[in-house]
Amino acid sequence: MISDMSDIKSSINQVIEEQNIPFEWSQVIFDELENICLEFSDSRVDLTKKPFVTIDGKDAKDFDDAVLCEKNIEGFSLWVAIADVAEVVNKNSEIDKEAFKRGTSIYFPNTVVPMLPEKISNNICSLVPNEKRNVLVCEINFNMDAEINSYNFFEAIICSVHRFTYKEVLEYTKGDSEIINSLESLKILTNKLLKNRQKRSALEIESQEPSLIISDNGNLEKINLPKRLFSHQMIEESMIAANICAAKFIKKHIGFGIFRVHEEPDFIKVDNLKKFFSLKGYSSKALSNPIDQINSFIQHSAKAEEKKVLNVLILQSLKRAKYSTNEIGHFGLQLEEYSHFTSPIRRYPDLIAHRLIKDILNKSKHENSKDFYDEALEELSSLEKRAEVSSRQVIQQMICHKLKNYIGDEFSTHVVGVAEFGLFCEIENYFISGLIHVSDLRKDRYIFDSQANILKGRRTGKTYRVGQSIKVQLINVSPEERKITLIPK
Numbered sequence: 500m501i502s503d504m505s506d507i508k509s510s511i512n513q514v515i516e517e518q519n520i521p522f523e524w525s526q527v528i529f530d531e532l533e534n535i536c537l538e539f540s541d542s543r544v545d546l547t548k549k550p551f552v553t554i555d556g557k558d559a560k561d562f563d564d565a566v567l568c569e570k571n572i573e574g575f576s577l578w579v580a581i582a583d584v585a586e587v588v589n590k591n592s593e594i595d596k597e598a599f600k601r602g603t604s605i606y607f608p609n610t611v612v613p614m615l616p617e618k619i620s621n622n623i624c625s626l627v628p629n630e631k632r633n634v635l636v637c638e639i640n641f642n643m644d645a646e647i648n649s650y651n652f653f654e655a656i657i658c659s660v661h662r663f664t665y666k667e668v669l670e671y672t673k674g675d676s677e678i679i680n681s682l683e684s685l686k687i688l689t690n691k692l693l694k695n696r697q698k699r700s701a702l703e704i705e706s707q708e709p710s711l712i713i714s715d716n717g718n719l720e721k722i723n724l725p726k727r728l729f730s731h732q733m734i735e736e737s738m739i740a741a742n743i744c745a746a747k748f749i750k751k752h753i754g755f756g757i758f759r760v761h762e763e764p765d766f767i768k769v770d771n772l773k774k775f776f777s778l779k780g781y782s783s784k785a786l787s788n789p790i791d792q793i794n795s796f797i798q799h800s801a802k803a804e805e806k807k808v809l810n811v812l813i814l815q816s817l818k819r820a821k822y823s824t825n826e827i828g829h830f831g832l833q834l835e836e837y838s839h840f841t842s843p844i845r846r847y848p849d850l851i852a853h854r855l856i857k858d859i860l861n862k863s864k865h866e867n868s869k870d871f872y873d874e875a876l877e878e879l880s881s882l883e884k885r886a887e888v889s890s891r892q893v894i895q896q897m898i899c900h901k902l903k904n905y906i907g908d909e910f911s912t913h914v915v916g917v918a919e920f921g922l923f924c925e926i927e928n929y930f931i932s933g934l935i936h937v938s939d940l941r942k943d944r945y946i947f948d949s950q951a952n953i954l955k956g957r958r959t960g961k962t963y964r965v966g967q968s969i970k971v972q973l974i975n976v977s978p979e980e981r982k983i984t985l986i987p988k
Contacts, residue, residue, distance in 0.1 A: 511607050511610055524597070546580070555664065563625070584619070601847075632659070702790070708894075724930070758823050760820065761831045764817050840853065851876075931983065935985045
């Protein structure tokens with residue numbers, strides 16, 4: 500039998516080949532890396548005495564953001580310090596060209612295909628504790644209601660004083676008083692920002708992407724949904740605030756933006772959701788605004804037994820976020836102006852934003868046209884999608900390898916998709932769907948009703964629809980094809 504570690508490696512290698520993902524560095528890039536080193540300019544603001552900290556997942560190695568917060572008479576001052584990648588990755592260098600070709604880092608179980616070489620991502624640009632690093636800082640001043648009064652961008656040097664995990668930071672109550680004061684101020688600010696988020700009706704949908712817990716020897720031990728802690732929200736809200744400022748700053752100075760946009764969902768998708776939820780006994784007829792309707796569906800699903808299935812359906816009704824120079828707005832966050840600025844180590848659009856901000860600060864001539872960025876951002880949106888699909892495929896393949904051990908066993912499932920040829924059923928606790936072919940639905944001939952999105956028995960009138968619970972038997976698993984065959988019990 501192939502070991503789990505071999506399964507991981509083979510799954511990743513298969514997806515890398517299928518998706519045509521570049522994963523090796525050329526000799527030319529290694530040659531460029533030899534000439535890259537840390538240099539600190541006297542023109543930068545020295546913030547090395549300030550108690551900046553990083554807050555990341557326990558397995559993180561590329562620390563690209565550090566935060567510091569102070570509460571004052573007028574409100575709050577928040578400093579978001581981001582690794583100054585643009586300082587070491589020159590435009591049109593071989594490293595830069597390769598980074599654009601990759602578009603984003605891709606995260607697999609136990610493996611990362613990085614956008615930038617590790618010397619940059621995990622070393623000279625990573626905001627590791629007790630080491631001086633070049634950063635681009637967004638200083639944001641909030642009033643007492645956590646509304647942005649003013650902001651300022653500048654180049655600086657910091658020295659992070661502590662590396663926290665999301666769990667550790669919530670338990671840090673005894674230690675350096677400056678760190679504690681900063682964290683306490685950030686907690687108060689975050690609670691106010693979350694209230695503002697709620698006021699503007701931003702969407703709050705729980706992630707349905709599973710996380711694989713893998714042992715040191717490569718065994719798949721557990722599959723679960725990651726828990727969101729308050730510390731995640733502390734960083735998320737800080738980054739959102741900095742990204743809002745970046746979007747405003749770039750647009751103000753060059754006339755267009757490097758926006759992260761999220762369009763409103765299509766009317767027909769929202770209407771189909773309304774019909775589905777009405778079948779579940781919930782009506783949103785009084786609500787005409789798409790954001791209000793979807794928020795009401797989210798609130799309703801939170802109380803429902805089939806919460807997870809309903810969340811999946813809501814997510815499927817939404818459009819993908821993408822990058823654009825056009826100010827379309829961000830539907831999910833309910834923001835008019837929003838950018839990606841805070842992760843230049845792992846996302847190329849953020850590096851573009853950094854270069855533009857630095858050009859503005861240094862009064863350098865702006866070289867490229869809006870059309871140039873339109874084309875680049877379209878390609879980067881496509882590469883982001885490739886990364887997401889690739890990560891999901893590896894996870895699915897690993898779960899399939901695990902399920903091969905249980906062929907013949909019975910499982911509880913929920914219908915998550917209905918098609919003319921059968922039912923897609925998600926296996927409980929495994930976060931993956933298998934197919935019941937329509938020919939295996941016994942005792943009747945089932946016809947697909949596309950309007951109602953159901954399979955209906957011609958003779959008995961029995962129906963199968965999304966959200967329905969079905970006991971199944973696992974018949975076959977093909978990890979390489981990421982296919983699972985089920986039959987009803």
